[in-house]
Amino acid sequence: MQIGPVAVCTLADDALNSQLTALAEMKDVLVAPLTTENIGIEQIIQFCTQNPGTIRWIVVCGTDARQAIGYRPGQTLISLGQNGMDETGRIIGAEGKRPVLKNVTQAEVAYFRKTVQLVDLVDTSDQETVLEAFKTCLSAKISPVEPFESVQTAPEVSVLPGTTPDRMVSDPAGYMVIQILPDEALLSLTHFTADGRMNGVVKALTGSEIYHTVIAQEWVSRLDHACYLGRELQKAEHALKTGSVYVQDEEASVSKAKASQPVTIK
Incomplete structure (x- = not known):
């Protein structure tokens, strides 16, 4: 897309x-969220350095994320544009x-700050205000930019293929049966x-409530078993919320749920 x-x-x-993506005038406009104050901002910078001159203005608007627990990506992005980053x-x-x-490097941040202007509408959710700022930027004169040239070499990152084990290894901490109880x-x-002895039962509204209890009780000791458990609990929670069938070890179903039959994590 251009x-x-x-x-x-x-x-x-x-x-x-x-609201914005539904507007015809925003058809060729990059409209995207930002919910992290580190990785998300790094991705913005990397896009701009890898595609020089493509983005010249970013209107930063909408409700800032998760302010109650201290994450403020909007305020952070505006601060980056105003002040940059320190040596750490x-x-x-x-x-x-x-x-x-x-x-990202200091050179990448400097290039981003030089070539991209940020418009601070953080915590502004009024569509008309955002559109007015957007149109003001769009009508501004665009000056040419030089390609990004870094004197620093980015660290090489390995790209690995996904794998599956040749055989399953049982968890010495035991195994589990997951069910949904629609009633x-x-x-x-x-x-x-x-050795097959029933050791305990957890009932809860969400998968996270269950796996926190499982961890606290030390009912899982292998990372692959923990990952498997998380996947199955997510499927079960989705089935409970949507009224679909949950069967452990099978793909999610759209059929209406009955109390699920026990299937063990071996």
Whole structure:
């Protein structure tokens, strides 16, 4: 897709994002969220250095993400544009919890700040205000930019293929049976020891409530088993919420749910 020189960053404001992307005048405009104050900002910088001159303005608008627990990607991005980052990668003036960029260089940040202008509408969710700022940027004169040339070599990152094990290895901590209980609107997990003795049952509304209990009880000891458990609990929670069938070890179904039959994690 050919995109215009003005992008719109809607932060964590899903409603504003939906409103803007539905407008015909935004058809060729990059409209995207930003919910992290480190990796997300790094991706913006890397896009701009790898595609020089493509984006010249970013209207930063919408509700800032997760302010209650200290994450402020909108305020952090604006601070980067105003102040840059220090020698440790910390964005100067950022008020968020982890405003540290570890995967971009000072040269990349300097190029981004030189070639991209940020419009501060953080915590503004009014569509008309955002559109007015967008149109103002769009009508501005665009000056040419030089390609990004770094004197620093980016560290080489390995790209590895996904793999599956040749055989399954049982968890010495035991195995588990996961069920959904539609009549109770709950998920259920039963833990068995490695020799097959029932050891405990957890019932909860969400998969996260169950796996936190499983971890606290030390019912899982292998990382692959823990990953498997997380996947199955996510499937079970989705089935419970949507009224579909959950069967452990099988693909998700759209059929209406009955109390699921026990299937063990071996």
